Amino acid sequence: MGNRNVNTTLQGALILSIAAFIAKLLSAVYRVPFQNMVGNTGFYVYQQVYPLYGIGMTFALSGLPVFISKLIAEAPDLPSQQQVARQVYRWLWGLALVIFGGLMFGAPSIARGMGDVHLAPLIQMVAWMFLFMPALSVGRGYHQGRFQMLPTARSQVIEQLVRVVVILVAAGWATSHDWSVYTMGTWALSGGTIAAVAALLVLPRWRQRDVAPVTSLPHVGRRLLIEGGTLCLLTAMLVLLQLVDSFTVKNGLVAGGMGDLAAKSLKGVYDRAQPLVQLGLVVAVAFATSLLPALTAAQQERRPAAFKRLTTTMMRIALMVAVAATAGLISLMPWINRLLFGDTQGSGMLAVYMLSIILATLIQTYNSVLQSQDQYRLTVVALAVGLAVKIVGNHWAVRSFGATGASWLTVISLGAMLVVIWYGSAVTLRSGIWTKPYIRILSACTILMVFGVRLTVAVLEHWWPALMTSRLAIGGGLFVTIPVGGLLFIGLALKWRLLSVREWLAIPHGESVLRLWQQLSQHGGK
Structure with a gap:
């Protein structure tokens, strides 16, 4: 039963x-x-x-x-x-x-x-x-x-x-x-x-x-x-930060000297970040929290070793996917902005906002771990701290640095939340999750992926001038560039053993990826 x-x-x-x-x-x-x-x-x-x-x-x-x-x-x-x-x-x-x-x-x-x-x-x-x-x-x-x-x-x-x-x-x-x-x-x-x-x-x-x-x-x-x-x-963590933006971004732009209509238009450009962040967040959290039922079962069955192992796996997968998605979005932001919204306006502030994908993914994933243990107080304190940072600083940041200031304040607020959650939780829950070798390999994979993506963009723009203006051409360019970046990142992560075999198997379709990599390695060895 x-x-x-x-x-x-x-x-x-x-x-x-x-x-x-x-x-x-x-x-x-x-x-x-x-x-x-x-x-x-x-x-x-x-x-x-x-x-x-x-x-x-x-x-x-x-x-x-x-x-x-x-x-x-x-x-x-x-x-x-x-x-x-x-x-x-x-x-x-x-x-x-x-x-x-x-x-x-x-x-x-x-x-x-x-x-x-x-x-x-x-x-x-x-x-x-x-x-x-x-x-x-x-x-x-x-x-x-x-x-x-x-x-x-x-x-x-x-x-x-x-x-x-x-x-x-x-x-x-x-x-x-x-x-x-x-x-x-x-x-x-x-x-x-x-x-x-x-x-x-x-x-x-x-x-x-x-x-x-x-x-x-x-x-x-x-x-x-x-x-x-x-x-x-x-x-409602991200929605609450957006609510602060509703009261401060347009008002801050006007206070900084911008006209009313121009401020409304720029706030609309700033809001382009929402679907992009949500898409990145949905993908990253879906990969990580696929292990949540097993984590809950380990907690209910009082298996601390299994609980810690699953927590480590969830957090490693979450950071890997979130970093790869964020780096990809930032590298391709001008193209993505033009393809989805018709122009490249605000690409810089949207690129800054994409950093929130990493922080929000880690917060949501770690919060899932804490909830499985019926721990709520710490995340409420973290949320209060993050909201306070956003509320206190957002109007000033927008007035001083434009809408880009609001992007940075969102990132800083989420960073404050993550710091409170991370250092406020039990040492047993956070020790050994992100080791120095893991961070070094992840950084190397990300830097080389970005380099490969930017090189591909430069080559394509040189040989295909329509990429500078045509949304249809940009769609074709992304159809080439995204697989290049994804395959490069996954190949480097497998070659340098960013994740263990058990961790790869925890990812949906991870077994197929490992099997294909093994076949390619054997073929390359011959």
Whole structure:
């Protein structure tokens, strides 16, 4: 029976991981065609308000359901599980009404704080989504707590699909009918509420009328605030940093002497970093956290040696993939910027922002390790420190150094979070993870990969002048350059044994990579 429960848990974790990957991928990819349709100023309007929606989405999509599923799983029988769900539902309704009222009535003040009073209707549109947060969070958490992962996974994917469709349809309609960017933004943000309704329609009911009531469980509200709130804040880490940008980047640019319209346009260029970072983060975290179910099982079965080994493997893989992705994006930024967004404006500040992929990947991966041990306080302290750095320094940095200053402050804030988490955690969890040989080999692989990529770019631009202007030609150039960089990095990592055989086998399709390398080595030896 125990093995069956473990297998069910692992299978459920895999299903939810795949659904989360698809949802995050959709959330990143749609921004590219959206920006192409509405331009820099239209993208600015949407991105200024998006963090408010993003916080609600992380609450209902992953943060609260994980916490609620834990409460449900702890309940001894079905009546108790139903009672827990009802209690949490009532608490969340109170929270949702407070947030709804705050956004509805506080929208003009929030918009003034963002430096653009025309954003008030967009903020009020976002408020409606929070009314669906209790039903979505409790429904998903209830089914997850009963080890029924498919309903949650299905609702997550449907929600993101519907939202993306509404956003792109609104952008297309606004462009063809000459709507203002603010009207377009309002309709685009309505996708969050419409998507929430769609997600609820495919989520099975959790309330059963024929279950007898039981005594209310104590401390549910306190646990919801402390444990549930902690999970939500950690899940929304990058969105919270974006929210600080919404209040400080455009205002800081204007304070630095830039005109209002130019500041809005440049903020839209700055926001191009979001889909790029999210894509890099999704890939890197997906590789690393593929080991998370095994890590949780090792913790539950009290196997400290296996837990430490898996932690080391996760962190090594996370750093390797994140560094390779970041170096590749920075090396190819002018091409990527032109291909995706039509010009190379802001390539420097976007390149700086890409450094956050490494730090955010390590924070999220290490946070997964700490969560598997039910340790939350340290990451909350780290998040508070990082946000304080961003809040205190961002306006000054933008006023002094332009939007590039905001990019650096994001990187510095994430760096502060990582330092707090790393040095605040137990020595046994961090010793021996990144040895000096590992860092030296990783650095050498990365430097040579960047050199190979830049050399390929130089050769292609010399023989193919269209690469300087044509988006189609750049697509062809990236089709050549990305494999060159990837194969060079992997080949050097294998040759210099950056990872052990066991660590390579932990990576999806790692066995195929090792087998191919072995065949090539044998062939080369002959």
